[in-house]
């Protein structure tokens with residue numbers, strides 16, 4: 001399988017390709033990759049090097065995505081490729097997220113129709129695009145999700161929401177449900193710890209919600225980095241006013257990983273305090289995850 005020409009970019013007179021898939025809008029010189037290590041300029045044409053290259057595939061309970069209030073009790077065929085357009089200091093999946101295709105030479109190629117057949121063969125009524133950020137393999141998600149719908153399957157996106165609205169219009173078209181990972185609720189936090197822009201994430205969350213699809217949100221609570229209760233209250237208020245109190249909110253405990261090994265795990269009492277905050281604000285469903293209570 002040859003690399004597929006990317007969508008969402010333009011050729012510049014300098015020979016660079018300017019990517020319009022995520023708000024980073026990388027300008028990529030000939031022979032180089034964008035920040036995500038997936039999209040590459042070869043002779044002035046931009047390619048998606050991960051199209052259909054499934055590096056991770058598992059059957060998971062839908063609740064593990066996490067989706068608490070959608071097709072409960074079913075399994076979902078979960079697939080991921082490699083690369084990411086953010087750089088979280090605590091990434092728990094950095095082999096996939098910060099790798100590139102040269103590190104996965106044997107990754108099997110799944111044409112979109114074959115992915116749907118593989119899901120059906122495993123008894124899954126849905127496919128989840130997950131593990132690494134699906135926006136960076138948007139072309140494949142778009143084709144695979146359309147093929148899944150033709151086969152009578154549903155589609156789930158587990159995403160950081162860091163995508164331009166022009167790309168989101170296509171990326172979300174055949175997605176039925178999503179969990180967006182909002183990593184904190186301060187622009188400064190996003191810039192310092194993730195190398196991203198919070199406003200762009202909130203725009204794509206709102207856009208997805210406006211499409212009437214099933215939406216849940218997750219926030220990983222990291223001691224000293226984003227566990228300030230006042231800021232979390234602002235997030236909860238934003239969900240209530242800009243979205244709906246019916247949106248399921250997941251708050252998860254951090255455990256030391258990647259470049260955050262020096263930080264302690266999130267105490268259970270912090271998550272309990274956040275749950276009370278959200279409940280007092282009128283959020284109907286609040287889920288706590290990754291808690292280890294001894």
Ligand code: SF4
Nearest residue numbers: 019022025026034036
């Ligand atoms: S998708 Fe990749 S290449 Fe495109 S702007 Fe984002 S990080 Fe850069």
